[in-house]
Amino acid sequence: MIIEEYAKILRQAELEYEDNKKFIMVLKKVKAKNLDREINMLHDRAFEEIDCLKCGNCCRTVPAIIQKKDIETMAKRFHCRPIVWEKEYTTLDEDDDRVMAQCPCPFIADDNYCMYYEDKPKYCRDYPYTDKTRLRNYLRETMENTKVCPAVYKIIGWLKEAISNGTLY
Ligand code: SF4
Numbered sequence: 522m523i524i525e526e527y528a529k530i531l532r533q534a535e536l537e538y539e540d541n542k543k544f545i546m547v548l549k550k551v552k553a554k555n556l557d558r559e560i561n562m563l564h565d566r567a568f569e570e571i572d573c574l575k576c577g578n579c580c581r582t583v584p585a586i587i588q589k590k591d592i593e594t595m596a597k598r599f600h601c602r603p604i605v606w607e608k609e610y611t612t613l614d615e616d617d618d619r620v621m622a623q624c625p626c627p628f629i630a631d632d633n634y635c636m637y638y639e640d641k642p643k644y645c646r647d648y649p650y651t652d653k654t655r656l657r658n659y660l661r662e663t664m665e666n667t668k669v670c671p672a673v674y675k676i677i678g679w680l681k682e683a684i685s686n687g688t689l690y
């Protein structure tokens with residue numbers, strides 16, 4: 522389960538969500554390379570402070586997108602055919618993406634460990650994407666993630682500081 526300190530951060534993120542959405546327009550004016558570099562640096566800083574094993578909120582609130590390769594990998598772990606695993610554990614969402622059928626994910630343990638950590642889907646390995654590039658194209662998704670991931674909320678807060686003190690442009 523998520524610790525109270527992080528739950529409190531997420532409640533604050535809900536309160537700031539509308540303002541954070543407006544901040545997207547500010548970030549869109551930042552040079553793409555500078556924005557990637559800054560967010561990647563802040564990603565490392567955030568995950569020095571935030572411990573996923575004290576959180577697990579993404580696994581409990583966002584249905585993971587599942588790719589063909591993930592299905593093949595998981596089917597091997599379950600000793601079944603991919604089509605069997607796909608039918609048992611996945612469904613199509615409103616965007617026609619294949620996602621985990623259950624949310625919270627059935628593979629998150631009470632201590633926030635993923636039961637299939639080594640083989641977890643690419644989506645789960647990549648979340649919350651703040652160590653990736655071309656992030657200017659995903660600002661809307663990143664703002665949504667402030668309400669899910671305490672690390673992303675911190676990153677956005679630090680970005681605001683960087684803009685206001687003129688070190689990010
Ligand atoms: S597969 Fe593992 S990492 Fe992915 S949502 Fe489920 S518990 Fe979380």
Ligand code: SF4
Nearest residue numbers: 573576577578579670
């Ligand atoms: S990625 Fe974010 S939401 Fe997911 S467990 Fe880690 S801190 Fe929590």
